Amino acid sequence: MDGSANPVTLRPLELQDADVIAGWAADRDFCREADWTVDLPINEYRRFHQTLIQSPPPELIRLGAIHEGLLVGYVDLHGDDPHRRELGFVIGERSRWGQGLGRLAGAACLDYGFDQLGLQEIWAEAVDAHQRSVHILQRLGLVETGRGDRGVFLDQPTYYRRFVITAKDWASGRTQ
Numbered sequence: 001m002d003g004s005a006n007p008v009t010l011r012p013l014e015l016q017d018a019d020v021i022a023g024w025a026a027d028r029d030f031c032r033e034a035d036w037t038v039d040l041p042i043n044e045y046r047r048f049h050q051t052l053i054q055s056p057p058p059e060l061i062r063l064g065a066i067h068e069g070l071l072v073g074y075v076d077l078h079g080d081d082p083h084r085r086e087l088g089f090v091i092g093e094r095s096r097w098g099q100g101l102g103r104l105a106g107a108a109c110l111d112y113g114f115d116q117l118g119l120q121e122i123w124a125e126a127v128d129a130h131q132r133s134v135h136i137l138q139r140l141g142l143v144e145t146g147r148g149d150r151g152v153f154l155d156q157p158t159y160y161r162r163f164v165i166t167a168k169d170w171a172s173g174r175t176q
């Protein structure tokens, strides 16, 4: 980010957000790219997300990404280490992809993790074949640390790439 206000903000998810999130899953291509189970009845997606919103596992912090008043995605900070968590992000629905919302949501999440949670380090991984995700991590200034396990993306074999950013590096990037 260049220091100007981020048009994507974060807020806690509310129960009715599960309806919106379940709506994204009606699109098979969205599910395939997001690695969600394809072709479940919409009620199952809704119940799954309602449960996660009402009783998230202790290691998951998930926040809604809001743009122009609408829920356009969510971000995750995952893990039980008090100093270090894993970043994740989803933008829905698919028609919103390619407009910079993923990067902005990721930036808002890094702000939250470092400023509100006081984390020292945030890491992430993305499969090499998932170029959107890799680009976002690179544009956010995460540094590649190495190769993770083998993976699959859109039925093709690929491998995970690991990235990390420290609180100090994020703060210095924001002031540039």
Ligand SMILES: CC(C)(COP(=O)(O)OP(=O)(O)OC[C@H]1O[C@@H](n2cnc3c(N)ncnc32)[C@H](O)[C@@H]1OP(=O)(O)O)[C@@H](O)C(=O)NCCC(=O)NCCS
Binding pocket: 033, 034, 035, 087, 088, 089, 090, 091, 092, 096, 097, 098, 099, 100, 101, 102, 103, 104, 126, 130, 131, 132, 133, 135, 136, 139
């Ligand atoms: C990954 C995801 C969050 C991206 O959201 P988005 O709003 O489209 O992301 P942005 O528009 O901010 O950035 C996309 C980047 O990919 C690039 N990109 C877009 N389409 C691309 C394509 N077909 N191939 C390669 N790169 C592409 C864009 O140019 C941009 O990079 P840049 O900023 O260097 O120009 C979204 O596709 C999504 O929710 N996918 C499903 C969930 C998921 O896979 N999450 C990531 C794992 S945690």
